[in-house]
Amino acid sequence: MKYTKQEWFTPAEVVIHNTATDCWVSLDGKVRDLTSWLQDQLKLCKCKKSCSCTVKNWYCDNSCVEYCNCFKRGFSYCDAKRPAMTILAYAGKDVSHWFKGDEWVHYIHPVVASRTEHHQHGHGYRRPVVPSTLWRPFTNPWWLDESNVVGKLTQRTRPIQITNTLTSSSVTLEVCxxxxxxxIMMRYLPHNSHMLSYTWRYLGRGLKYDKTLAENGIPDERDRFNELALPENLHIPDLLLYYNDDLTEDPPKDDCLCHDMNCVLDRPEKCYEDVQF
Incomplete structure (x- = not known):
């Protein structure tokens, strides 16, 4: 087995990426990192600027501010930045309802009666609603760009309890x-860096590490509990870790495997290269 890059994400892991410098969204089961796209969009503003100086000279004083025409018209941001502001407003969330297949959901505009795309915060300057020579097609749209896909969004999360029988310590994880x-071992690794010296069992039987929890016969009974009006966490399956006493030691600190908590959580690519267990 190799230390691998995370493939599946829970909604709780996506929602924390909700800023302009760290922006993720989920779309049709894929998790996309739109940070670089967003930064490029925020730089767009082709509106003519006007000076705030009361007296117009060939030079401006130190208090001069350039105003975009969009602000004068009452908008809180430039038209060129509308697509970016739409994404930023939904950063960390699922936007699958925006699309039907590979295209935006359309509607009939109530004023101009044209079939147009439904943008949550209005249209940008390159795709006006009314017929215009300014209209331009999308080039390399972000929702079809596979280079920004960082993983998949789980269809359902489930809790699992992991107990170290040697130390009697227990931790509950939300997994996909x-x-x-x-x-799941990769998720548990920050809690036990010496995890490789343990055998994982459930109800006394060994587990197939390349299979899911359900495929290993570990049920998720929350739906049954809900039908009986019982708390979902009434019972959480418990995986038991048995120490093998194989006389091995924790990995040395200089190989990124992974005493540094940031190395485990951020999982830089250098941590995966030629590392096997």
Whole structure:
């Protein structure tokens, strides 16, 4: 097994990426990192600027501010930045309802009666609603660009409890139902850097590490609990870790495997190269 890059994400892991410098969205089951696209969009503003100086000279004083015409018209941001502001408003959320297939959802505009795309914060300057020579098609649209895909969004999360029988310590994790035991190990690694010396079992039987929890016969009974009006966390399946006493030691600190908590959480690519267990 190799230390692998995370493939599945929970909604809770996506929602924390909700700023202009760290912007993720989920779309049709894919998690996309739009940070670089957003930064490029925020730089767009082709409106003519006007000076704030009361007296117009060939020079401006130190208090001069350039105003975009969009601000004068009452908008809170430039027309060129509308697509970016729409994405930023929904950063960390699912935007699948914006699209039908590979295209935006359309509607009939109530004023001009034209079939147009439904943008949450209005249209940008390159795609006006009314017929105009300014209209331009999308080039390399972000929702079709596979280079910004960082992983997949889980269809369902589930809690799992992991107990170290050697230390009697226990931790409850929220994992993706599609993840294999190997991938769950990666989530558990920050809690036990010496995890490789343990055997994982459930109800006394060994687990197939390349299979999911369900494929290993570990049920998710929350739906049954809900039908009986019982709390969902009434019972959480518990995976038991048994120490093998293989006389191995924790990995050395200079190989990024992974005593540094930031190395585990951020998972830089250098941590995956030629590292096997």
């Amino acid at each position: 139902s599609e993840e294999t035991i190997y991938q």
